[in-house]
Amino acid sequence: KPFLKTSDGNSIIDNIINNFPKKTHLIIIGNRKKFNTIKKGIKKKNTTFIKVKNHNSGPVFSLFLAKDKISKIIKNGEFFISYSDINWNWNFNKVRKFIANKKITIFSHIGFHPHLEVDSSSDFFTINKKKKVNKVSEKKLIKKDYKKNNLAIGCYYFKQFEIFEKFFKSNDFKENIKKKEIYIINLLNYCLKKKLEINFYNLNNFVHLGLPSQFEDFIDWKKIIVNQF
Numbered sequence: 261k262p263f264l265k266t267s268d269g270n271s272i273i274d275n276i277i278n279n280f281p282k283k284t285h286l287i288i289i290g291n292r293k294k295f296n297t298i299k300k301g302i303k304k305k306n307t308t309f310i311k312v313k314n315h316n317s318g319p320v321f322s323l324f325l326a327k328d329k330i331s332k333i334i335k336n337g338e339f340f341i342s343y344s345d346i347n348w349n350w351n352f353n354k355v356r357k358f359i360a361n362k363k364i365t366i367f368s369h370i371g372f373h374p375h376l377e378v379d380s381s382s383d384f385f386t387i388n389k390k391k392k393v394n395k396v397s398e399k400k401l402i403k404k405d406y407k408k409n410n411l412a413i414g415c416y417y418f419k420q421f422e423i424f425e426k427f428f429k430s431n432d433f434k435e436n437i438k439k440k441e442i443y444i445i446n447l448l449n450y451c452l453k454k455k456l457e458i459n460f461y462n463l464n465n466f467v468h469l470g471l472p473s474q475f476e477d478f479i480d481w482k483k484i485i486v487n488q489f
Contacts, residue, residue, distance in 0.1 A: 262344040263301050264475060267482055272469055275347045277304055280340070287330060289322045291315065308333060318441030319343065324428050327421075334421045341444060343414035345470040348463050355461060364451060364458045365417040366393060368410045369466040374477040376406045382468070383412040383445040385460070393458035398445045413466050416444055423451065 262273035270278070277286060286307040290298040295311045302309075312325040323330065323341075338359075348367070359365050366385060376382065381399040387410065388394040395402065396412070403409050418424070424447065427433050432450045436442050451458060469475050 261469065261475075262298070264469065266347060266469075266478075267486070271301075272347055273302060273344055276342050276344065277302075279348065279350060279352065281352065285333065287326075287333060289326050291322070316441065317437060318443055320442040320444060320447060321437065323424060324433075327425065327428065331421055331425070336420050336422050338417070338419050339421065341416045341418070343470075345468065346414045347467050347469065348413060348415065349465040350461075350463055358459075358461055359417050362417070362459045363419045363456060364423070364448070366412050366448070366458060366460045367415040367417070368460045368462050369413050369464075370410055370462060371407050373406075373411070373466070373468070374481045375468060375471075375474040376411075378477075379473075380406045383414075383443065384409040385412055385448075386410065387460065391460075393448070393460055394452070396445050396448045396452065398443065398449075410460065410462075411466075412445060412448075413463065414444075414468070423447075423456070427451075 262276075263271045265271055266275060268275070280286075283306065286302075286304055287310065288298060288302060288307060289310045289312060291312055291314045293314050295309070299309050308329070310326040310329050312322050315321055315325075348369075350367075368385070380401050383399060384397045384402050385393050386395045386402050401409055427447050427450050430450060432446070432453070433442070436446055448458060467478055469478055
């Protein structure tokens with residue numbers, strides 16, 4: 261699905277990569293089953309490909325399997341994480357200024373989204389009076405109207421990889437891995453328990469293209485909004 265074409269002719273993964281400066285060091289994690297396809301499909305320079313075993317334990321487990329190689333590249337420096345089935349627009353210079361003194365930032369969207377109209381099983385969060393994240397929810401609404409919920413789009417910023425390394429050693433990680441897939445939202449829950457400050461940055465333009473039905477929604481709404489109006 262990262263290689264599906266969007267309205268500008270680029271693939272989903274092309275648009276994700278293009279949201280970052282050209283000199284960004286890109287790390288792509290793929291399981292054995294899909295690794296060769298992924299490696300052939302991405303030609304960007306400054307890219308490290310990490311192959312992990314096939315599993316059904318979620319994206320954070322892939323990060324766990326790749327952690328030693330990741331830490332050698334990042335060296336506990338700052339980094340972004342993005343899922344491979346989302347597209348968004350931002351002004352990276354403004355983003356850079358916002359995250360300058362932040363440890364963790366969730367990139368978010370609030371308001372209309374075509375697929376959420378029919379299926380609201382996405383990750384959401386709420387904020388306190390200081391405009392800091394105080395609650396996260398995995399694939400479940402917090403407020404009844406999805407348009408009033410802060411949606412975690414699937415792109416995140418972290419100041420240090422050490423946050424992940426501590427999570428991997430925690431009981432939260434060990435208990436979750438036995439039960440279900442682990443997502444970044446589970447890590448954020450752990451961070452809130454540890455009273456780490458989590459910020460958010462709201463984006464005006466975002467689309468999730470993770471399921472065939474979501475991609476079909478995208479195509480249908482494009483026909484209605486772009487072609488007819």
